Amino acid sequence: MELQFPSLLTLLASILLLSIILQLVKRSKTLESSIQQLPPGPWRLPLVGNLHQLVGSLPHRILRDLANQHGPLMHLQLGETSNVVVSSPEIAKEILITHGTIFAQRPLLVAVDTMTYGSRDIVMAPYGHYWRQVRKICTIELLTAKRVKSFESIRQDEFSNLVKFISSNEGSPINLSDKIFGSTYGIASRAAFGSKYNVNDSYSSVVEEIVKLASGFSIADLYPSSKVLRLMSGMSKKVETLFKKSDAVLQGIIDEHRERLGRSNAGDEGEEANEDLITVLLKIQQLGDLELPLSDNDIKGIIWDVFSGGSETSSTIVDWAMSEMMRNPRVLKKAQTEVRNVYNGKGDVDEASVQELNYLELTRVIINAWAMATDPKYWTEPKAFYPERFLNCSSDFKGTNMEFIPFGAGRRMCPGILFALPNIELPLAKLLYHFDWKLPNGMEHESLDMTEAFGVTVRRKNDLILIPTIHKSFM
Numbered sequence: 001m002e003l004q005f006p007s008l009l010t011l012l013a014s015i016l017l018l019s020i021i022l023q024l025v026k027r028s029k030t031l032e033s034s035i036q037q038l039p040p041g042p043w044r045l046p047l048v049g050n051l052h053q054l055v056g057s058l059p060h061r062i063l064r065d066l067a068n069q070h071g072p073l074m075h076l077q078l079g080e081t082s083n084v085v086v087s088s089p090e091i092a093k094e095i096l097i098t099h100g101t102i103f104a105q106r107p108l109l110v111a112v113d114t115m116t117y118g119s120r121d122i123v124m125a126p127y128g129h130y131w132r133q134v135r136k137i138c139t140i141e142l143l144t145a146k147r148v149k150s151f152e153s154i155r156q157d158e159f160s161n162l163v164k165f166i167s168s169n170e171g172s173p174i175n176l177s178d179k180i181f182g183s184t185y186g187i188a189s190r191a192a193f194g195s196k197y198n199v200n201d202s203y204s205s206v207v208e209e210i211v212k213l214a215s216g217f218s219i220a221d222l223y224p225s226s227k228v229l230r231l232m233s234g235m236s237k238k239v240e241t242l243f244k245k246s247d248a249v250l251q252g253i254i255d256e257h258r259e260r261l262g263r264s265n266a267g268d269e270g271e272e273a274n275e276d277l278i279t280v281l282l283k284i285q286q287l288g289d290l291e292l293p294l295s296d297n298d299i300k301g302i303i304w305d306v307f308s309g310g311s312e313t314s315s316t317i318v319d320w321a322m323s324e325m326m327r328n329p330r331v332l333k334k335a336q337t338e339v340r341n342v343y344n345g346k347g348d349v350d351e352a353s354v355q356e357l358n359y360l361e362l363t364r365v366i367i368n369a370w371a372m373a374t375d376p377k378y379w380t381e382p383k384a385f386y387p388e389r390f391l392n393c394s395s396d397f398k399g400t401n402m403e404f405i406p407f408g409a410g411r412r413m414c415p416g417i418l419f420a421l422p423n424i425e426l427p428l429a430k431l432l433y434h435f436d437w438k439l440p441n442g443m444e445h446e447s448l449d450m451t452e453a454f455g456v457t458v459r460r461k462n463d464l465i466l467i468p469t470i471h472k473s474f475m
């Protein structure tokens with residue numbers, strides 16, 4: 001048989017592959033020796049660890065199933081990364097509260113690290129001096145009750161436009177998922193940049209793309225030591241393109257704000273109560289009394305958090321809440337009756353009375369903190385959509401009851417709750433108050449598809465399409 005010489009390209013590719021494998025084997029041996037002291041976990045394969053066990057379903061479901069076999073504190077080796085999976089409230093409390101300082105670090109995720117100018121935002125900032133400073137700015141300047149209140153007119157405007165759009169499409173199927181995302185995104189955008197900026201399409205697609213890439217399960221994140229794998233995955237290039245797009249938009253807006261601020265400093269006073277977040281941050285930067293001066297990149301990083309935290313998370317909750325109610329006509333009816341009673345005769349929903357909607361408030365919760373929030377040890381019929389379970393229940397969602405922590409807990413708990421809640425309650429109340437809803441094509445409520453998509457936030461896989469009818473008392 002004639003011996004075939006490989007082409008130069010094949011030869012180079014083989015050498016490259018071999019060197020990657022050798023590098024990974026070396027690293028996996030080092031890891032193997034440190035794994036000895038870790039909690040139990042399923043069996044591992046060389047190089048990939050437990051990655052193969054995550055194939056076939058969504059990670060949060062597989063992790064729950066694995067934890068049922070291996071315990072609530074379980075070790076998983078995912079590529080090069082060593083992970084401890086916590087699935088019980090008791091251990092979560094130990095980790096997030098008792099030993100909070102030890103576990104307050106974030107993993108390095110390639111896509112987010114790039115988008116946040118090397119983790120100069122709050123979410124990804126390494127636990128330390130800089131994080132403490134930006135977190136403080138966030139809690140005492142950006143997301144205070146007063147500041148969030150100052151955005152009320154923006155929320156009313158965006159959600160009233162949503163109601164108008166739905167009314168004008170009465171009787172036709174509408175893509176509710178898409179519309180809700182557009183409205184919450186519009187709120188984040190106007191709160192961050194001010195009302196005159198319309199960056200909806202260009203910037204929202206960047207946010208959506210990065211949120212998809214930032215799950216932590218990409219090759220680049222699972223094999224962080226291998227630059228070659230990162231290059232081959234195409235991730236860096238994709239992220240770099242998105243970053244350039246996002247940076248150009250953000251820097252342009254910062255420059256315009258700075259110019260305007262310069263003019264108003266020279267006499268023309270702006271209205272402090274209605275300042276957008278970029279203006280607040282620029283003023284802090286100009287004051288110059290921070291221990292670690294705030295650069296433009298730091299400001300852009302922080303604004304990134306407002307977008308990624310302020311839009312997709314809230315809209316996803318509204319989307320799931322509407323989906324759950326469409327599948328449960330009893331709950332839908334009860335929530336609608338409550339909203340219509342509270343706002344009886346007012347003609348519209350405002351934020352002032354939203355606190356009275358005890359029943360409706362409960363709908364936002366069940367989709368988060370999935371593993372613990374669906375554990376039958378802590379919840380009766382955890383999979384049933386039964387908001388009444390939270391009436392007269394001592395569990396809240398603010399990080400004290402570990403079996404239910406949609407906003408996290410401990411030192412790195414979400415500081416955006418005040419910003420998020422009206423973005424969930426107000427649209428839900430309006431959707432229920434103004435409209436009756438039907439599924440398209442005569443579909444039965446129990447047939448509504450509830451498949452989840454994989455991502456940082458677990459969104460619906462397929463958009464929620466519903467047919468609205470204007471409620472008769474408002475015609």
Ligand code: HEM
Binds near residue numbers: 123406
């Ligand atoms: C329903 C909406 C939201 C949900 C479910 C949510 C959930 C979370 C969770 C689970 C964390 C991680 C907590 C931890 O590590 O223990 C977090 C962190 C964070 N969230 Fe939210 N969030 C929401 C809305 C927002 C909004 C509206 C903002 C800002 C406008 C925001 C800003 C942040 C920031 C800056 C962090 C990082 C905190 C830190 O690392 O110190 N979030 N969020």
